[in-house]
Amino acid sequence: MNSIIKVLLIVAVRIDPWSSESIKEYGKLFEFFGIKPFKDVLPQLNRIAKPYRLMRRGIIFGHRDFDKAVEALMKGKKVAILTGLMPSGKMHFGHKMLIDQLVYYQKELHADVIVAIADVEAYAVRKKSRSELIKTAIYEYVANYIALGLDPEKTKIYFQSNYDVNYYRLIQLFSRKVTMAELRAIYGEDLGPGKIVSVLTQAADILHPYLPEFGGYDVVVVPVGADQDPHLRLARDIADRFSNELPLKRPASTYHRFMSGLTGTGKMSSSTPDSFIALTDPPDVAVRKLMNAFTGGRPTAAEQRRLGGEPEKCPVYELNAYHLIEDDSELAELYRRCKSGEILCGKCKKETAARLKEFLINHQEKLESAKEIVKDVVEPPPF
Amino acid sequence: MNSIIKVLLIVAVRIDPWSSESIKEYGKLFEFFGIKPFKDVLPQLNRIAKPYRLMRRGIIFGHRDFDKAVEALMKGKKVAILTGLMPSGKMHFGHKMLIDQLVYYQKELHADVIVAIADVEAYAVRKKSRSELIKTAIYEYVANYIALGLDPEKTKIYFQSNYDVNYYRLIQLFSRKVTMAELRAIYGEDLGPGKIVSVLTQAADILHPYLPEFGGYDVVVVPVGADQDPHLRLARDIADRFSNELPLKRPASTYHRFMSGLTGTGKMSSSTPDSFIALTDPPDVAVRKLMNAFTGGRPTAAEQRRLGGEPEKCPVYELNAYHLIEDDSELAELYRRCKSGEILCGKCKKETAARLKEFLINHQEKLESAKEIVKDVVEPPPF
Numbered sequence: 001m002n003s004i005i006k007v008l009l010i011v012a013v014r015i016d017p018w019s020s021e022s023i024k025e026y027g028k029l030f031e032f033f034g035i036k037p038f039k040d041v042l043p044q045l046n047r048i049a050k051p052y053r054l055m056r057r058g059i060i061f062g063h064r065d066f067d068k069a070v071e072a073l074m075k076g077k078k079v080a081i082l083t084g085l086m087p088s089g090k091m092h093f094g095h096k097m098l099i100d101q102l103v104y105y106q107k108e109l110h111a112d113v114i115v116a117i118a119d120v121e122a123y124a125v126r127k128k129s130r131s132e133l134i135k136t137a138i139y140e141y142v143a144n145y146i147a148l149g150l151d152p153e154k155t156k157i158y159f160q161s162n163y164d165v166n167y168y169r170l171i172q173l174f175s176r177k178v179t180m181a182e183l184r185a186i187y188g189e190d191l192g193p194g195k196i197v198s199v200l201t202q203a204a205d206i207l208h209p210y211l212p213e214f215g216g217y218d219v220v221v222v223p224v225g226a227d228q229d230p231h232l233r234l235a236r237d238i239a240d241r242f243s244n245e246l247p248l249k250r251p252a253s254t255y256h257r258f259m260s261g262l263t264g265t266g267k268m269s270s271s272t273p274d275s276f277i278a279l280t281d282p283p284d285v286a287v288r289k290l291m292n293a294f295t296g297g298r299p300t301a302a303e304q305r306r307l308g309g310e311p312e313k314c315p316v317y318e319l320n321a322y323h324l325i326e327d328d329s330e331l332a333e334l335y336r337r338c339k340s341g342e343i344l345c346g347k348c349k350k351e352t353a354a355r356l357k358e359f360l361i362n363h364q365e366k367l368e369s370a371k372e373i374v375k376d377v378v379e380p381p382p383f
Numbered sequence: 384m385n386s387i388i389k390v391l392l393i394v395a396v397r398i399d400p401w402s403s404e405s406i407k408e409y410g411k412l413f414e415f416f417g418i419k420p421f422k423d424v425l426p427q428l429n430r431i432a433k434p435y436r437l438m439r440r441g442i443i444f445g446h447r448d449f450d451k452a453v454e455a456l457m458k459g460k461k462v463a464i465l466t467g468l469m470p471s472g473k474m475h476f477g478h479k480m481l482i483d484q485l486v487y488y489q490k491e492l493h494a495d496v497i498v499a500i501a502d503v504e505a506y507a508v509r510k511k512s513r514s515e516l517i518k519t520a521i522y523e524y525v526a527n528y529i530a531l532g533l534d535p536e537k538t539k540i541y542f543q544s545n546y547d548v549n550y551y552r553l554i555q556l557f558s559r560k561v562t563m564a565e566l567r568a569i570y571g572e573d574l575g576p577g578k579i580v581s582v583l584t585q586a587a588d589i590l591h592p593y594l595p596e597f598g599g600y601d602v603v604v605v606p607v608g609a610d611q612d613p614h615l616r617l618a619r620d621i622a623d624r625f626s627n628e629l630p631l632k633r634p635a636s637t638y639h640r641f642m643s644g645l646t647g648t649g650k651m652s653s654s655t656p657d658s659f660i661a662l663t664d665p666p667d668v669a670v671r672k673l674m675n676a677f678t679g680g681r682p683t684a685a686e687q688r689r690l691g692g693e694p695e696k697c698p699v700y701e702l703n704a705y706h707l708i709e710d711d712s713e714l715a716e717l718y719r720r721c722k723s724g725e726i727l728c729g730k731c732k733k734e735t736a737a738r739l740k741e742f743l744i745n746h747q748e749k750l751e752s753a754k755e756i757v758k759d760v761v762e763p764p765p766f
C-alpha cells in the first residue's frame with residue numbers, strides 16, 4: 001500500500017479511537033433507549049460552526065434530539081445548555097471536559113448557558129456542612145468555570161437552594177406525577193426523602209428553562225456522561241406527563257465518555273486521589289501524577305517498538321485528546337507515533353507534561369482573577 | 384340538696400360536657416406524648432384576656448407549650464399563630480371553629496396570624512386541577528376567613544406554591560434529616576413523592592416563622608384537631624435536629640375536639656354532605672339540615688321529659704356551644720333546660736334555627752364584601 005494512503009487511513013481514525021468502543025460499551029443505551037450516534041449530527045452542525053473537539057473525536061458519542069437543538073440554532077430560536085454542578089471535592093480534568101463544552105456552546109453557537117449548583121443534592125448525599133459546600137461551589141467550581149472561559153456576564157448560575165418561586169413550584173407539581181416505584185427503579189431501593197427531593201429538584205433544573213418565566217426556551221440541551229441518562233429519561237417522562245398543564249418539552253441531551261483515571265482503572269474521580277489531576281494542583285504535583293500514570297504502553301520497550309502502543313487504553317493519550325491538544329493533525333501525529341512504536345511512553349509523558357504545565361500555569365493565573373470577581377457572579381444562599 | 388346549690392353545680396359543668404370525655408378519648412395523647420390539659424393554662428391566660436369560648440368550654444382540651452406562648456405574650460414578645468388551609472370542598476362549621484380561634488388570637492391577644500394555603504398538599508392528594516383549587520382557596524376559604532373577622536391587613540396568607548425562597552430552602556434541608564421509616568410510621572406505608580413533599584412542606588409552614596427572615600418569632604402556636612398531633616411531633620423533632628444549624632424552636636400547639644356531623648356519626652366533614660352546614664348554605668337549606676339533624680334526645684317525648692336530654696351527645700347542642708351562643712350563662716341555661724327535660728328537641732331546634740339563620744344572613748352579607756377585596760389579600764400562583 002502506498003505510504004501516503006496508509007497515513008491517510010490512519011489519520012481517518014487517528015483522533016477517534018473510542019467511537020466504536022463507546023457504542024459497544026454503551027450499546028444498551030442506543031438499543032433500548034433510542035440514543036443516536038453523535039457523528040450523524042456532525043454534518044448538520046458543521047453548517048453553523050466547526051464541531052467542538054470532543055465531538056470531532058468521538059468522545060461525545062451519542063445524543064437525543066440534539067439535531068433539534070442545531071435546527072433551532074440555525075433558525076435563530078432560543079436554545080439553553082443546562083448543566084448541574086455538584087460542589088464536592090476538587091475540580092479536575094474529568095470535570096473540565098463538561099465546562100469546555102459549555103464554553104463552546106456559549107462562544108461558538110451563541111446558546112445560553114445555565115448552571116445549576118446542586119447544593120441540595122450535595123447536602124442530602126454528601127453530609128457536608130452547608131457553609132463548606134457553598135464555599136466549594138463558588139471558589140472551587142464557579143471560579144474554575146470562569147477561568148476556563150465561561151463568560152460570567154452571559155451565564156446564569158444559581159444555587160438550587162436560592163432560586164425562584166416558579167422553579168420551586170415545578171418541584172412541588174412534579175412530586176404528584178412521579179411514583180416511588182419508578183424512582184426506585186432508577187435510583188435503587190435505598191431512597192430517602194433527601195434523595196427524593198433532590199431528584200425532583202434535578203428534574204426542575206432540566207425543565208424550568210421551558211417556562212416563559214425563565215425565558216421560554218425552544219430547546220434545552222443537557223450534556224452528560226453516559227451514566228446520567230436515567231435522569232434525562234425521568235425528565236422526559238415528566239415533561240410528557242405535564243403536557244396538558246405546562247409548556248414543558250422533552251430535553252435534548254448529549255452523552256460523553258468518561259475520562260479514565262490516571263491509575264488505569266475506572267474513571268477519573270475526586271474520591272480516588274491518584275486518579276485525577278485537579279485544576280488547582282501545583283504544576284509540579286500535576287506533572288508528578290502524570291509521570292506515575294498508567295499508559296497504553298507494552299511490557300518492554302522492545303515490544304513497544306515492534307507492536308506500537310495502545311492509545312485507546314492510555315489515560316495520557318486521553319489527557320492530550322480530551323484537553324491538551326486542540327489541533328487535530330497534531331493529535332493525529334501523536335496517535336501515529338504511538339501506534340507505530342515511534343514514540344515510547346517516557347518521551348510522550350515528557351511532551352505531555354510540558355503541555356500540562358503550560359496549561360496549568362496559564363489556567364491558575366486566570367483562576368486568581370476569577371476568584372476576585374466570583375462573589376458577584378452567583379448569589380450564595382444565606383443559610 | 385338545696386335547689387340553688389344544685390343549679391350551681393350543674394352550672395359548673397354546664398358548658399363543658401366534653402372535657403373529661405375528651406381526655407378519655409384522647410387519653411393516649413396525654414399519656415404518651417405529653418399533651419397537657421388546656422384548663423391548666425386558663426388562669427394564666429385570664430391575666431391577659433378573657434379565654435375564648437372554645438377554651439372556656441373544654442372544646443380546646445389540650446396543649447403543648449401553650450403556657451410559653453402566654454408568657455411570651457405577657458412579656459410583649461413575638462407570638463405567631465399558624466394554621467394551614469386545605470382548599471378542598473366547601474367551608475363549613477367544622478372549619479369555622481379554627482378560624483374563630485385565629486380571630487380571637489388576633490383581636491384579643493394581638494398575636495400575628497399566618498395562614499398557609501396547602502395547595503401543594505391538595506394538589507398531591509385531592510387530584511383537582513390547580514386552577515380549581517386556587518379559586519377554591521381564595522373565594523371559598525380566604526373570603527370566608529375575612530368575613531369571620533380575620534383582619535386582612537394584619538394576616539399573612541400565602542400559597543405553599545407561591546412563597547419565599549428561604550421557606551423552600553427549609554423544605555430542602557428538612558428532607559435530609561427525616562427518614563422514610565418515620566414518615567411511614569406517621570402517614571402509613573402508601574407514601575408517594577407527592578405526600579413526602581407535602582409533609583416536608585407542612586413542617587416548613589410550622590417552623591418558618593422562627594427564622595429571622597420571617598420575623599424571628601419567639602413562639603409559634605399551631606391550633607389543631609387532635610388527629611393532627613403527629614404533624615406537630617414531626618415538626619418538633621425536626622426543630623430539635625436542626626438545633627445546631629438553624630434558629631428553629633419546637634412549636635407550641637393546642638388541641639380541639641372535632642365537631643360531630645349532623646348525622647350523629649363521625650365528624651363534620653365535607654366528604655359527607657349531610658354531615659355539615661356550609662357557611663355559604665342558603666339559610667333555608669341550612670335550617671332544613673338542622674331540622675333533620677340527629678340529637679341527644681330520647682326515644683319518646685315522655686321519656687325525655689322524665690330523663691332529660693343528652694347534650695354531650697347532641698350535634699345541635701354542639702352547634703350552639705361551638706358557634707351560636709357566645710354567652711356562657713345563656714348556654715348554661717340551654718344545657719339546664721335540656722338536661723332537666725324542660726325543653727324537647729323540636730323546640731330546641733327551632734330556637735337554634737333562629738340563631739343559625741341570623742348568623743348566616745349576617746355572615747353571607749360580610750362574605751359578599753370580603754369577596755370584593757379578597758383578590759388583593761393573597762397572591763395566587765401563576766400556575
